[in-house]
Amino acid sequence: MRVQIASEPGRPGRANEDFAAVAPGLFVVIDGAGTPADVGTGCEHSVAWYARHLGGAVLAAAVDAGTGLDEALAVSIERVNALHVRTCDLRHPGSPSATVALARMDGGRLEHLVLSDAVVVLDRIGQSPAVVTDDRLTDVIARLDEPERSPAVGSDAHARWLRDRVERLAAHRNRPGGFWVASTKPEAAGEALTGSSSLDELNGVALLSDGASRLVDRFGLLGWPELLAVLRKGGPEELIARTRDAEASDPVGARWPRGKAADDASAVWWAREDAVPRDL
Template structure:
């Protein structure tokens, strides 16, 4: 498959998204914000996503192993790289994971948390994602929407929400992300699509998908047209233009004025 990609930070802080592609793989990671809270780790989220992403590519390139097995192996390897850190801390660096792999007759995908894989076909657009995080601590999520994005009150509300979310992260009844243990891989959403039924695919972080799902400023058809006409960079640029019209989250309440964004556009 032919793949083009782009990723950029949402502000002045280092980019916590990560994206890479090979002739048969597309991988997007979205590092979870720490909200300034303790992680028990001397490494930052950008380090974590770079280490994990590289190992996912290494495990799955030229390999026929299941996507879940490749992710589990990569998680184990990264945990060994910073075993001196407190990996039991509920805020240990973590990330969403989305993987698309091309085979001779099929497209395999894996999704852990809310970075979607979207297929374009003759019948329209099929979105695969994992929204379990939306079901935890809804009252604290709603509280963050009461304040202007970036205000002291908003930052405090986001910290309260993240603190509570961490207690449900990678736990029964909560939601699952890539963190310190390989067991998270077994909780990923996985599936297979026929290559003949897919004309193009996009793998992205929610910093991009929110243009459709939260802002409602584009359809998936619009997104794929932008990807074809101007590539991933132009799509992210449009997301930023939309966000700039609502810098304090009055129209679209959110945790940051601009979130890190990553997208890989795949065509056969």
């Protein structure tokens, strides 16, 4: 088994709000949901703090193969709540939150969990990749009837647009008919997408934050098979480097409208040492 991991902030010198880690047979990517500085959260801790502590708790809880991945996530949310319930208002709609991608080997199977727009890509032998992501956040954004193009990234108008979007999304977060993320409600874990695959059917698996999947799902520069090819050849660092090149080619979001010119990006890649060639 070969495992590679990479995680870097969208801008040098800025806190990385992603968390990526591995343990024997266990892989996790947490993507903290950043908010504009002038939007209240009711919490004295940063999004990066939340992502790190949730990621550590998930690793500890999911090590036990007898605990379901959704149960492990629910327990982890409760444990992080306990760390700051006395100092922060956990009822605040803007409380720090994160998306989650989690995978675990259990016997001859690979279990996976995805909450919100993190991505798990299963590199299946002799088949097209299976892509697992939760598009309910995308559905809510579509219902907000936003203009087709956002203002130029970095402009004052873009900052106002982003602040307005975050405030409107808060009304739909962790509610039926809205979208679900890890935050202060353990029941959100029950809304995660889960499944399992036989390890005999897989060449590998990728766990991606949305900053590492945007070459495919936002920029449309690669398909999922091509993204897996990048990971097989150059690993997560190459994938992130290519993403940075694409972001730098469109710094104000003229070609690809988006909330951040460059996003935090994290990828975990597991590949079988005896991987079956893709042309078989």
